[in-house]
Amino acid sequence: MNIVEKGIKVDFHIHSIASKHKEESGKVEDSTIDNIDVLIKNLNDRQVNMCSISDHDNFDINIYRALKNQENKGTIKKVLPAVEFSVKYDSKVIHIITIFEDNDDMKLENIKKLIFDSQKDTPLYDQEKSFSEEKFLEILKKIDLNVVMIAHQKESLTSKKTRNNDVMSLGKEKFNELVFIDYFESFEFKNKRNEIFNKYYIENNQENLNSEDLRFITGSDCHKWSEYPIEDESFSFTYLKCLPTFRGLAMAITNTKRIKLVNSFFSNSDNKVDNIKISINGEEKDIPLSRGINAIIGDNSIGKSLLLHKITNYEYLKDSRIEKKYEEYLNKNNIQLSTSISQDKIYRVDKQGAVREMFEKRTFNVNGFLNEYFPPVPNVEKYKTKVKDEIQRYIQAIKDNYDYRENEKKVSSFYIKYFEENAKSLNVQKTKKNFKSKIQKLNNIIAEFEDINLKLDKLIKNKDIFEDDVKLLEEQKKIYYNLIDKYKNEIKKWKFENRKIKIVNDCLGKLSQKLQKSKTDNTKAIEKYENTLETFEDNIVNLYLQSKKERVYTANIINEKIPIEYNNVGKYRFINKCDVEEISNDYIIKSIKKLLGKKIKDINTLTEDNISEKIEGEDFYEKLDNLEKEIYKKIEADFKYKPIINNLEDKDITKELSAGFNSKIYFDILSEQNQKDGIYIIDQPEDDVSQKSIKEYLLEDFYNMSQNRQIILVTHNPQFIVNLDVDNVIYLGKNENNEIIIQSGALEYFNEDYDVLKIVADNIDGGISSINERWKRYEKNI
Amino acid sequence: MKGGKDMKRIYDFEENDETYVIFFEETEVYTINKDNLKVDGTKFYETFFSEYSIGDSIELKKGNSVENGNKLSIAVYDTISKLLNEIIQKIDEEKED
Numbered sequence: 003m004n005i006v007e008k009g010i011k012v013d014f015h016i017h018s019i020a021s022k023h024k025e026e027s028g029k030v031e032d033s034t035i036d037n038i039d040v041l042i043k044n045l046n047d048r049q050v051n052m053c054s055i056s057d058h059d060n061f062d063i064n065i066y067r068a069l070k071n072q073e074n075k076g077t078i079k080k081v082l083p084a085v086e087f088s089v090k091y092d093s094k095v096i097h098i099i100t101i102f103e104d105n106d107d108m109k110l111e112n113i114k115k116l117i118f119d120s121q122k123d124t125p126l127y128d129q130e131k132s133f134s135e136e137k138f139l140e141i142l143k144k145i146d147l148n149v150v151m152i153a154h155q156k157e158s159l160t161s162k163k164t165r166n167n168d169v170m171s172l173g174k175e176k177f178n179e180l181v182f183i184d185y186f187e188s189f190e191f192k193n194k195r196n197e198i199f200n201k202y203y204i205e206n207n208q209e210n211l212n213s214e215d216l217r218f219i220t221g222s223d224c225h226k227w228s229e230y231p232i233e234d235e236s237f238s239f240t241y242l243k244c245l246p247t248f249r250g251l252a253m254a255i256t257n258t259k260r261i262k263l264v265n266s267f268f269s270n271s272d273n274k275v276d277n278i279k280i281s282i283n284g285e286e287k288d289i290p291l292s293r294g295i296n297a298i299i300g301d302n303s304i305g306k307s308l309l310l311h312k313i314t315n316y317e318y319l320k321d322s323r324i325e326k327k328y329e330e331y332l333n334k335n336n337i338q339l340s341t342s343i344s345q346d347k348i349y350r351v352d353k354q355g356a357v358r359e360m361f362e363k364r365t366f367n368v369n370g371f372l373n374e375y376f377p378p379v380p381n382v383e384k385y386k387t388k389v390k391d392e393i394q395r396y397i398q399a400i401k402d403n404y405d406y407r408e409n410e411k412k413v414s415s416f417y418i419k420y421f422e423e424n425a426k427s428l429n430v431q432k433t434k435k436n437f438k439s440k441i442q443k444l445n446n447i448i449a450e451f452e453d454i455n456l457k458l459d460k461l462i463k464n465k466d467i468f469e470d471d472v473k474l475l476e477e478q479k480k481i482y483y484n485l486i487d488k489y490k491n492e493i494k495k496w497k498f499e500n501r502k503i504k505i506v507n508d509c510l511g512k513l514s515q516k517l518q519k520s521k522t523d524n525t526k527a528i529e530k531y532e533n534t535l536e537t538f539e540d541n542i543v544n545l546y547l548q549s550k551k552e553r554v555y556t557a558n559i560i561n562e563k564i565p566i567e568y569n570n571v572g573k574y575r576f577i578n579k580c581d582v583e584e585i586s587n588d589y590i591i592k593s594i595k596k597l598l599g600k601k602i603k604d605i606n607t608l609t610e611d612n613i614s615e616k617i618e619g620e621d622f623y624e625k626l627d628n629l630e631k632e633i634y635k636k637i638e639a640d641f642k643y644k645p646i647i648n649n650l651e652d653k654d655i656t657k658e659l660s661a662g663f664n665s666k667i668y669f670d671i672l673s674e675q676n677q678k679d680g681i682y683i684i685d686q687p688e689d690d691v692s693q694k695s696i697k698e699y700l701l702e703d704f705y706n707m708s709q710n711r712q713i714i715l716v717t718h719n720p721q722f723i724v725n726l727d728v729d730n731v732i733y734l735g736k737n738e739n740n741e742i743i744i745q746s747g748a749l750e751y752f753n754e755d756y757d758v759l760k761i762v763a764d765n766i767d768g769g770i771s772s773i774n775e776r777w778k779r780y781e782k783n784i
Numbered sequence: 785m786k787g788g789k790d791m792k793r794i795y796d797f798e799e800n801d802e803t804y805v806i807f808f809e810e811t812e813v814y815t816i817n818k819d820n821l822k823v824d825g826t827k828f829y830e831t832f833f834s835e836y837s838i839g840d841s842i843e844l845k846k847g848n849s850v851e852n853g854n855k856l857s858i859a860v861y862d863t864i865s866k867l868l869n870e871i872i873q874k875i876d877e878e879k880e881d
Contacts, residue, residue: 413829418821420859435877538825539867543874546833 004747005292005730009241009265010051011077012251014084014099014152015190015221016041016230018065020057021086023124029225037227038068044230046076050239052246054084056099059125059133061085061113070104079246083110085117086154087141088125088132088167092176095132097154097167099190099221102147103248109147116141150252152219153180155189178207181215187255188217193236217258243267243294243729249750257727259705267709268293273347273680274712278313278732281338282742289746292729294708298716299723299766300734305331305742306716307354307685309734312339313714314683318351335742349680349711350672358690361664375576375671377567379643385564385585386641390634392590396555397630400608403553404622409545416538419531421524430514432507434540437496444493451482451489458482554606557587564641568648572674574667575648582640593640597632665691666699673703676710688719701726720768723749733761791840795832797861798847804860806831806844816860823864832868838875842868 017025018033033041045053055065061083070081084101102110117133118125128137142149153169164171169180169189180186203216219240222231231237243260244250254260260267271293278289298306308328311319319325332339458479462472521529563584568577582589594605599614610622617632619625646654647667669687691700696719704726707713717723723731732746733756745756752758763770796807799818806814814831816823832842844865850857 410826413825415825416823418816418823418860418863420856535863535867538823539871539874541825542829542833542867542871543878545829546836546871546875547878549834550838 003290004245004751004753005290006243006245006250006267006748007293009243009262009267010079010246011049011239011265012052012219012242013045013050013222013224013239014052014054014056014082014101014219015086015223016053016055016227017057017086017223017225018055018062018227020055020060020062020065021225023060024058024088025225033225033227035062035065035068038065041227041230042069042072042076042078044227045072045078048230048233048239049077051077052080052082052242052251053078054082054099054101056084056086056101058086058097059088059127060118061110063110063114066110080104080248080251082248082251083113085113087117087138088127089138090129090132090134091172094171095129095167096169096171098138098186099152099154100142101150101152101248101251102145103149105248106147109145113145116144148248148252150187150248150255151185152188152190152221152255153186155191155218187252188219188261190221191218217255217261219255219261220263238263241265241267245748245750247750249752250748253727253750260727269710269712271679271711273349275313275341275343275347275681275714277341278309279340280744281340282744283336287744289732289744290730291712291714292748293712294729295704295713295715295726296730296732297723297726297728298714298732298734299718299762301736301765304734304736305335305337306734308332309339310351310683310685310714310716311353313341313343314345314348314351315342317345318353318683337742343681347681349678349682350684351682352684352687354685354716355689356685357665357668357687360668375569375571375574376645377569377576377578379578380565380567382564382580382641382643385562386637388559388562389585389590389593389637392557392559393594393630393633393637395552396557396590396594396605397626399552399555399606401623401626402548402551403606404610406545406548406551406553409541409548412541413538413545414541416534421528421531430510430517431536432510432514433503435503437500441493441496441500444489444496448486448489448493451486455479455482455486557590559585559587559590561586570650571671573650573670575650575652577646577648578643579646580641580643593633593636596636597629665689666695669700669703669707673706679711681712681714682707683714685716686718687715688717688722693719693721696721697725718766720762720766723762723766731758731762733758733765735761735765791837793836793840793842795842795844796847797844797864798849799851799857800849804857806864807847816864821860828867833871836875840872842872844868 017030019030019035021030053069055062055069063083066081066083069078072078073081082101082104084099087098087100088095089098102113104110114120116126125133128134133141155168155170169186170177172180219242220238222237222239224230233239241262241264242251242254243262244254274293275291277291280287280289298309300306305328308331311325311328312332316325316328458475461467462475462479467475561584564580564582566577566579566583568575570576591605595602597614597617598605598608599616601614602608602612610625613622613625613629617625617629619628648654665687672682687700687704688696701721704713704715704722708729715722722728727749730746730748732744735743735745737743745758745761747753747758749758749762752760793808795813798805798807802818804816804818805812814827836842844861846861850861852858
């Protein structure tokens with residue numbers, strides 16, 4: 003298998019008879035090659051996958067070979083050669099388990115000669131019971147094999163006592179220095195409870211260390227094979243997320259995220275894809291996929307995005323033109339992809355640029371994503387109604403003022419006339435009495451009641467309302483229906499009055515017509531004069547009545563805060579918030595002014611002459627009606643709840659003009675989502691994110707995500723591959739015949755045809771430097 | 785000259801050689817030129833109704849200067865008085881509505 007399917011159980015600290023020179027009598031006497039079966043049985047019983055015999059300053063190649071012979075027979079997948087060196091640093095001797103690469107058997111044969119005098123049965127120390135640091139390094143150079151060094155640190159780092167042979171015996175300063183220069187790949191402890199003390203030490207030494215610098219693994223330090231440790235409260239085996247190879251070990255042991263005391267590197271979800279089945283030029287290929295992070299890499303336009311969209315059946319592409327091009331590309335290169343991931347297995351698909359677009363368009367609360375974090379939207383109808391009532395008052399005041407001015411114009415002058423004789427003919431005058439306005443006022447009351455009943459109806463139909471309350475609402479409705487009936491009856495009465503007036507006026511009109519024929523000129527003149535007087539009176543009355551109306555609007559609304567709902571999630575606060583924070587007189591005036599334009603400083607000075615040309619309408623009245631509608635539209639927009647993500651200091655971070663920062667929010671939140679199952683597919687998560695930010699947070703976010711779900715991503719970023727230690731690299735490239743090739747595997751994987759690390763180094767910009775930085779000692783010459 | 789609740793306003797109608805003059809609390813508030821007998825509507829409104837409150841009443845008293853026997857003077861007085869009364873009545877009717 004070229005990928006890691008689950009963590010492997012390791013123990014690199016087992017002694018044999020070859021440690022006899024350093025151990026008290028009786029401790030290792032039975033741990034001989036003749037008893038190797040005892041160790042093999044115990045290792046298999048404990049399901050150990052990778053191990054070493056690491057004797058004190060000695061190496062027994064026969065025991066090593068005997069154990070190595072068991073590879074792939076039981077649970078043991080890899081046996082690596084190792085020695086526990088005693089090395090003197092600053093007058094203190096510390097123990098270093100040094101594990102060698104197993105790729106050159108000949109070189110292994112030299113180890114013993116370089117460190118142990120078989121005839122004297124003692125190591126070739128240059129110091130008392132130890133090697134000097136110089137000698138130790140010289141030996142390693144002579145052995146000439148890649149090594150992994152694990153320093154002894156049996157006592158917890160926080161312990162007040164220091165144990166002989168522990169690194170901490172050199173003192174805290176020296177210890178921190180060795181950690182800082184990454185001298186050792188890892189530190190070994192045995193007692194399980196020390197894990198927490200060691201973590202505490204890192205937490206309290208953050209100025210000198212970060213959690214990535216110190217890596218701990220457990221070692222059994224078994225001397226009697228027959229008593230090979232059983233996992234219990236005091237000891238726990240270490241699991242490494244790596245292939246059972248030396249390179250796998252070297253990579254895993256230098257990354258805290260690949261080391262655990264429980265085998266829980268991957269999600270157990272069934273929502274995953276095991277492989278991608280692909281046929282290129284008729285050759286069937288099965289690309290295994292990891293449960294963790296699968297990174298697709300390769301040159302531009304090689305088909306990486308295509309692969310993502312094809313395996314998701316173009317469900318998330320939504321661009322038929324590109325889909326057509328993709329299909330043409332597949333046909334042209336004679337590629338058939340038979341893997342298809344059903345939507346129910348997918349958690350989310352983010353195509354290239356999707357994250358940036360989502361924040362630009364503020365669509366992060368739709369399509370389900372992030373929606374669940376946003377609190378319910380509060381009801382703001384009552385605030386809107388109050389504001390709209392004020393706007394209505396304003397528009398009415400402007401209309402009334404207009405009417406007043408129109409009436410003012412009608413109040414003209416007249417000349418008093420004196421008639422010697424009064425009209426002797428009958429002068430018939432119709433009554434001007436009319437109850438139209440009374441009826442209108444009553445109709446308005448009915449409309450209000452009907453409006454209440456409509457709202458009650460809506461409430462009654464609401465499924466969430468309690469049954470008892472429905473009854474109460476029904477009763478309320480009846481009350482309003484009764485009131486409506488009452489006012490309708492009142493209207494009937496006034497309508498009847500109007501009909502009577504009409505009948506009387508019709509009769510008077512006919513009589514007037516008849517009388518007109520017999521009237522004298524003088525009578526007609528008197529009548530005309532009296533009509534003039536009556537018109538004058540009416541105009542004065544109208545002007546007076548109009549003067550009593552509110553013709554100057556003064557905003558009069560009580561300040562009220564609009565509710566803001568929020569929900570804290572991790573580092574963020576999800577908010578549903580209106581643009582308007584409170585209703586106030588200031589808000590009303592500003593809302594009106596915005597629509598009136600800058601020319602009008604005082605909203606009460608609005609007239610048919612200065613109303614904006616942008617407001618349509620045949621006359622001033624129609625324009626005012628349209629103005630009202632426009633202001634209502636603004637109010638509707640202002641009161642529309644918008645999703646906002648603030649930080650915990652309540653700063654709207656979604657407003658930040660940084661796509662990179664938006665990505666941070668997005669991935670931070672995504673990484674915390676562990677309830678929803680499913681595969682996460684993303685095309686180039688590094689887009690818009692600086693290298694610094696990728697290192698600071700993005701890799702951690704993706705690592706956290708990979709604990710809960712399978713991830714398939716396309717990337718060009720070396721950090722994403724090397725520093726994130728992706729679980730599977732899928733390389734799409736072309737061979738010398740310009741045919742598409744696919745090579746894949748864990749970062750540490752290599753075979754006769756390819757080496758994944760080399761692929762990364764050769765094909766990703768900055769890949770080689772990332773590898774070197776990540777991996778200081780191992781294979782610098784890749 | 786502000787009105788109050790159900791206030792009664794008493795105006796005095798007088799005449800001189802050239803004009804008919806209306807006084808309120810001995811101050812001249814409205815004039816009609818005898819040459820043309822023009823009633824200026826705007827001035828009329830402002831004088832009698834800009835401060836008028838519903839419920840107030842207006843009385844136009846015929847002053848001593850008005851010659852009882854002069855039909856024109858009487859007609860002018862009657863016209864103005866009638867206008868005032870009818871306008872108040874119409875305003876009251878609107879109020880009832």
